[in-house]
Amino acid sequence: MRLLDSTITSVHNARVKAWAQLLDKKGRDKQGLFIIEGVHLIEEALASGQAIETLVVAEERQSELPAGLLEQAVAAGVECIAVTEQVLAKCTDTLAPQAAFAVLPKLAWTPDDLAGDATAPSLVVVIDGIQDPGNLGTIIRSADAVGATGVLLGKGTVDLYNPKTVRSTMGSLFHLPIALGDLREELPLAAGQGAAIVTTSLQGKASCYDYDFRGPVWFVVGNEGQGVSAEVSALATEHILIPMQGPAESLNAAMAATVVLFEAMRQRRAVK
Structure with a gap:
């Protein structure tokens, strides 16, 4: 089973630029999306049945993910993409980001x-x-x-x-x-x-x-x-x-x- 759909290496990639914009409210409002960082939040989102759009994983740090996490994401229809550490750093808010983040639609509650x-x-x-x-x-x-x-x-x-x-x-x-x-x-x-x-x-x-x-x-x-x-x-x-x-x-x-x-x-x- 192929778990990662593709690999992005450039911080100038159009998708990377769009993800980076989600760090700001203006970008989140424009795209209707937000980012969750780290394994725990990703596991919580999957367990809660949230419609994750994309799971982004540091290519060289896949071993840091819990066993079965990628398989669970693929089974849920989530697009899974590998990136370099530079791309991961550009799209995350923490100084020492964990090995993955995910992109989700904003919650639809009223x-x-x-x-x-x-x-x-x-x-x-x-x-x-x-x-x-x-x-x-x-x-x-x-x-x-x-x-x-x-x-x-x-x-x-x-x-x-x-x-x-x-x-x-x-x-x-x-x-x-x-x-x-x-x-x-x-x-x-x-x-x-x-x-x-x-x-x-x-x-x-x-x-x-x-x-x-x-x-x-x-x-x-x-x-x-x-x-x-x-x-x-x-x-x-x-x-x-x-x-x-x-x-x-x-x-x-x-x-x-x-x-x-x-x-x-x-x-x-x-x-x-």
């Missing part, structure tokens, strides 16, 4: 996909202006860990397909619906369908440990420096706080989101 099903109340994580790609990736990973039904990314949030965001998710972006939407439209719709719109605030009156998360909840996480925007905060039905004993003024946005999400999971598991 806000309508976030509510989950009738078997359990929804738990949607809403992102209002998070700027750090590592924070966004961590929040998505936490949402995945607690079994959230989806993630809604509001305008002004860092690009989901930023290479650092993608790496920070550790594959969780393939495990649950993640959609873009206008929070001014989507939050009132969710509230109209019975969901509580919950934010954290230093002025909140109820502790996150006292709030009842067992019903449908859309939990809003705000910008690292400014918190939830005033117009989104005005749409919230509940403002809660995370109690702290030490002198720290606040928590990192991703840490705060994780604390609240795991409390929601604890309460929901307790009633099963």
Whole structure:
């Protein structure tokens, strides 16, 4: 069985130039594609049934791939191409890239996909202006860990397909619906369908440990420096706080989101 369809050696190759453009948001938006780097993310994408367009492998480092990975990709109809180290470096974001990357179409989720099903109340994580790609990736990973039904990314949030965001998710972006939407439209719709719109605030009156998360909840996480925007905060039905004993003024946005999400999971598991 021939596993590699062809070999590209020149960094000036048209396909290489197109892949390199995916490192920037403008290129990703234009092509509707994004890159995942490294074996773990590729394995997660294959296991999740994602429609990988191309798998690109460093020709001299095929031995670094897990046994059967290329065969699995070929069986899934993925184009597999070998490249030189120079080409690999041009198309990847890390200083010491792993032996492979893959090119995928952007995820096709919409806000309508976030509510989950009738078997359990929804738990949607809403992102209002998070700027750090590592924070966004961590929040998505936490949402995945607690079994959230989806993630809604509001305008002004860092690009989901930023290479650092993608790496920070550790594959969780393939495990649950993640959609873009206008929070001014989507939050009132969710509230109209019975969901509580919950934010954290230093002025909140109820502790996150006292709030009842067992019903449908859309939990809003705000910008690292400014918190939830005033117009989104005005749409919230509940403002809660995370109690702290030490002198720290606040928590990192991703840490705060994780604390609240795991409390929601604890309460929901307790009633099963």
